[in-house]
Amino acid sequence: MAIRRGRGVAAINYPTGMNLGGDPTQALVHSTPTGNFMVTLSSVDLGQGMKQIMAQICAETIGVPTDRVVVDTADTDTGPHCMGTFASRGTHRAGNAVIQAAKEARQVMLEVAAEELEVNASDLETDGQGNIQVKGAPQKSISIFDVALSAHFKRGRSISGRGMFLIPRSYPEKETGAMKPSTCYAHACTVAEVEVDDETGEVTVLTVKNVFEIGRALNPKMVEQQLVGGSWMGISHALYETTEPYYPNRDHGGTDFNQYLMPGPGDLAETEIIVLERPSADGPFGAKGPGEMCANPQIPAVANAVFDAVGVRIDTLPITPERILRALKARAAS
């Protein structure tokens, strides 16, 4: 009986979005009378930072500072249609819709500015600080504040835009079954080191080293936050979490936070995160979906590390001490 060390590696490809009846998200953008911009969405921010990212995308597209954009995700009954915040699709799908809506709004904004400045709209550019100026002659400029006032009170224009992003449903080819069920794959690789006590079956994850390829990181600190939390959650899925430990039997299923196991602050593995940015062709500013994928590669990596440590394959999650001891016993008996 001993503490045995093992190391496991796993790599994943992870899709963005899904292929049910088509995968649409729509967005609306409009300016207030004072030249702030509202993004209206039904895509819900669960805490992952959807509002911040959509504000950045809208601001970048229109050419204003991010703090001039307000994102409203209040009501899925009345907002533009979105399939939802899941399948790592929020940034990719909603982001593309916001870009389209913001482009249309920007065009109206430039047209109004062109009338005020008595120039051609195609000769105008934004300075990113809240002003519109003539290309090559920045002294001839107007603030977006004044453009919005003019649109609302003088010109009778709505500085607004509609955005629609749809991945159509993909049907399998009858002969081959080939289809395109998802788009825009993110990638990850994890190396996990574990210690397994072959007397108690207890697994301790010592280190997890993760590399994530997530397209362009639109907000690097928020990406890092998501990946650190996701890596922890992957270990939690690998070793702890289940509602039905004897599925399909419901016995001993956790019914509250007391019985539902997750690693706490004292159970953390030394975690390393490396982000590779290879901008995607169809993502908003090259982004992919780093949401769900970040909690996936740790699971097979830990399973492989357990095999490396004690020589048994556990193919049911979570990898509990009981499952390891039963597997060791079965191997000894055979």
Add this chain to the structure above:
Amino acid sequence: MAKVPVQFTLNGSEKAEFIESGTTLLNALRDKIGDTSPKGGCHQGTCGACSVIIDGELRLSCLTLAETCNGADIKTTAGLAEGGVLHPLQRAFLDAFATQCGFCTPGMIMAAKVLLDRTPNPSREDVVEALSGNICRCTGYEPIIQAVLVAARANSQNAA
């Protein structure tokens, strides 16, 4: 059921309410007084989201009856900022990205405050121990641990 009077100090100001006997402090704070910074996660004392400070001690407000708090000095996360300036712990949680959905954050900050009030220069193990009664689903805990350590350093620099 007869209502009972309860009086205590909340974040420095006197509060007096009539409550149903048996009301938890969590529900009294949120529904009667309007301080929604303590969160109701499990209502059984296992998640720590409802943590408040009562007479200097970290307490679970979901397991504390409001009527036992007569005369008590209660502090919540809502009372930490002074004159619009965030408490060093709040600042550190923001800077360290130690919050995602934010539901556990007020409880984490209360637990951390009691730790720093008693142990101004805690070790990592001290921080882990202090946070061990609080559950977080999003962050993986590491950013929270780092935020508490950063806040402790900021405090000790201010004191020096």
